[in-house]
Amino acid sequence: MRRSENTLKILQELGCIYHIDDLGRDEPFIIKVNEKDFAVVPYTIRNNDLGMIEIRNFSPDQYITQVKMEFDQLYEESATRRRQLSLTFHDRVSGTPQMVKAATELIRYMQKHSGVAFKRKDEIAKMTLNDPTSIRE
Numbered sequence: 001m002r003r004s005e006n007t008l009k010i011l012q013e014l015g016c017i018y019h020i021d022d023l024g025r026d027e028p029f030i031i032k033v034n035e036k037d038f039a040v041v042p043y044t045i046r047n048n049d050l051g052m053i054e055i056r057n058f059s060p061d062q063y064i065t066q067v068k069m070e071f072d073q074l075y076e077e078s079a080t081r082r083r084q085l086s087l088t089f090h091d092r093v094s095g096t097p098q099m100v101k102a103a104t105e106l107i108r109y110m111q112k113h114s115g116v117a118f119k120r121k122d123e124i125a126k127m128t129l130n131d132p133t134s135i136r137e
Contacts, residue, residue: 008033018125026074027082028128029135039125041084046070048088049099060102067106075113084124085110 003021008031011019018039025042032038045051047067052058058066067087074083087106094103110116119127128134 008038012036012038017129018121020121026077027084027135028124029137030128031137037129039128041121041124041128042086043088044086047086049093050088050090053093053099060098063099064102064105068109071106071110075116078115 003019008019012033018041020041020043022040022042023044025040026044028039028041030037030039047070049063052063052066053060067085071085074085077083089099089103093099107118110118
């Protein structure tokens with residue numbers, strides 16, 4: 001989101017295989033950096049606890065509703081294409097008792113849907129780089 005023209009090149013030279021500063025998609029993809037594949041694992045501010053709870057003053061119930069609606073739409077779209085729901089948790093926000101309960105409810109809700117996988121961003125990047133069907137730009 002705030003990178004220079006050299007940031008991705010430097011990250012790759014340092015051994016990184018992905019970056020997360022893309023806000024434009026709901027699925028990971030591959031770009032070329034230094035003539036080599038580099039994964040982009042999208043990020044969203046829509047489901048960021050800091051933005052929703054701290055800045056917008058959502059209640060935990062509003063947060064749950066927002067994320068469930070996002071998940072339901074992406075899950076429906078996943079019938080025809082790969083989809084990724086990105087959630088961001090900060091310890092000072094989602095580490096509070098009511099937000100732990102909210103996160104637990106969301107995870108249990110998502111686990112009830114077949115085909116849903118929970119992965120860290122580095123795992124998504126590796127999966128994307130190793131999948132010949134990944135979108136390439």
